[in-house]
Amino acid sequence: MVDIASRVYNHSWKIDPIVRSLIDTDFYKLLMCQSVFRNKPDTNVTFSLINRSKHVPLADLIDEGELREQLDHIRSLSLSRGESTWLRGNTFYGKRQMFRPDFMEWFEGMRLPPYHLERVGDQYELTFEGSWPEVMLWEIPALSVLMELRSRAVLRGMGRFELQVLYARAMTRAWEKISGLRSLDGLRLADFGTRRRHSYLWQDWCVQAAMEGLGDNFVGTSNCHIAMKRDIEAIGTNAHELPMVYAALAQDDAALARAPYDVLADWQQEHDGNLRIILPDTYGTKGFLDNAPDWLAGWTGIRIDSGDPATGAEIAINWWKSRGEDPTQKMVIFSDGLDTDKIIELHNQFAGRVRTSFGWGTLLTNDFRDLVPDNALAPFSLVCKAVEANGRATVKLSDNPNKAMGPEDEIARYKRVFGVGEQVGMEVVV
């Protein structure tokens, strides 16, 4: 039976919105936002879209009018009553009232600030400038919109059954990947794929498939909207953005050297348990850990987000040992470029030596490689980063020099201050 009301309602769609909610974003964005709201509310930042995959001509693929419509739609969103209730009432990592009333009140009234969009060659220049706690919330929806508009552009013109078979193939692949992880005893896996997902509906499908396929070994998703909708745990802690901005705000080299620890000192005041996860690679993992204060060794775990993951985990284990900590009580979260084989390998390699956890991103929610001609749906490396704070350029070094960003002279200065030596370059897949 045709639901006439739905059909008629659909007729009136101006756009099919990609981002349907302000909490269609990564959970750690909200955690960080609250921290920034509390500790650095007056910082002025600029976020900028960076397409590391120059061979994908976004401005040729995506209509500027459509892009503006999607971005304007996001600016029209505000926190719904139900979303607010969920954030206020939910237990995150066993803790109630993770979001404090003053933050929630601010968030309920918040709208995303204006964007600046300009076509430059075959790419878009898309930047956001303003108050840090507001601007930072653009990152994930901006990436989701660009990724999904690119998917839609490629899919346009395909036949109905051609489309259905495309998704049939993608479903089969996703299911086979998920099934391949079933035998891993004690696996802890979460979806981290919001930012570079093929589409919202597809991410939602993958999460549900992982729920059925992995049961309790699938511990949740970074996406708050999907976590709410599917009644699962929202997962995440913090990201490079915090040390990058703190570092840019540092007045001299001594303050710069301290900045990454200042971030975590602020963080420690708010969070404990599974939220006390160190992200050590912003300015080189080795130097960060060598110079870390002892109280950091008491934290729950470390997230490895660049460089060779096994090497990163070994460094973390040795560091804990050197500080008198028992690695088997610690957690290593892998979150960089994961796919089934790598997850199996790392899970087995570190079983019994350290607790492991996996944040599976792009290759869970956007593996359409080789499913259309010219591989036109292959995921690509799009990021949206803080590039300036109070007028000063930010810098990221990471454990993979191919992921470094910032002005050259500042990169050199940071390398000196943080004692970063030789680094091994690795291909950035996604």
Place this chain on the structure above:
Amino acid sequence: MVDIASRVYNHSWKIDPIVRSLIDTDFYKLLMCQSVFRNKPDTNVTFSLINRSKHVPLADLIDEGELREQLDHIRSLSLSRGESTWLRGNTFYGKRQMFRPDFMEWFEGMRLPPYHLERVGDQYELTFEGSWPEVMLWEIPALSVLMELRSRAVLRGMGRFELQVLYARAMTRAWEKISGLRSLDGLRLADFGTRRRHSYLWQDWCVQAAMEGLGDNFVGTSNCHIAMKRDIEAIGTNAHELPMVYAALAQDDAALARAPYDVLADWQQEHDGNLRIILPDTYGTKGFLDNAPDWLAGWTGIRIDSGDPATGAEIAINWWKSRGEDPTQKMVIFSDGLDTDKIIELHNQFAGRVRTSFGWGTLLTNDFRDLVPDNALAPFSLVCKAVEANGRATVKLSDNPNKAMGPEDEIARYKRVFGVGEQVGMEVVV
């Protein structure tokens, strides 16, 4: 938006019917039914279900109550006004009023006669007995019901995403098969897969996929209900049932030898063009053609339904030549155990020598091989045949001795009368 009315209507379902319409059957059944209605209306026949795949324990898999519900539902069906209009008003092979008013009037009032169902070991004995024009219409729905109840039994208990991925895999496979035929110039392909389909919805999906994937090279379906729904051509001519019953009715060997030609003499009075297709293998192709009257050589084509298909086509071509006919003006229809590779091979082998056409059956509408554990959804060889006519056993020899049926002494008699010599046995896949 939930369509409340649909949901509430669904609550009241006693069964999810497998056969939704009296014309959810093969087109040739209706053509043959009209011929029988006209020429042999008073014949009493028995049709019987025969599971050639004894390793599939139908009675263990399928609940008897469910089976009775489905069969009873079919007995409750009658021709709807729209179906009658479609049959009366449609053009079949370019001809109007294929079904005459007296037949249509009878068909509109017809209900399927009672069935006899009994469990014997791990199989069901399912027979239908009564007036030929009525009983013959049980064949296709009975097979569809058994096939789909078996599918449902295997699928029961699978998870939602497991199911979706199962169909994703089947869709991918079907699409790849269809796509593999795209490059064949002048291909004429039809769906003949009703009787051994995985399910009604799946057959409907495969037909639509073939429509999109093959365009005009997909010429139609044998299924009247799907042909009506999808607005494509209904395809078919006649089957073994006619010569089998005519032969059983023959009073002596001379009449028996004449019977297969009497069938086609009756047929010729009603049909021309694409409906004049010889099915020569009931009692051996070679003998049938050697002894055929000249007027049969004038018919449009031959359907090859057993034995090695290329050999059968060569025999047909040589026969036409021996009768002064031009094979390039004739049509060979292949309809036995086809799959993509075989279709490509036969299409290329006979291009330019004879017109070819393909009736793709089970491996179009039921290729779930190796998609579930123990290959429990593999198609199997189930038939429903006329086994008696006016109290006398029927016999089929075919060009593959593994497809022969009937009492041993009668098989010997038929072989003698029709001069059937050595035959090469071939595995019966479906």
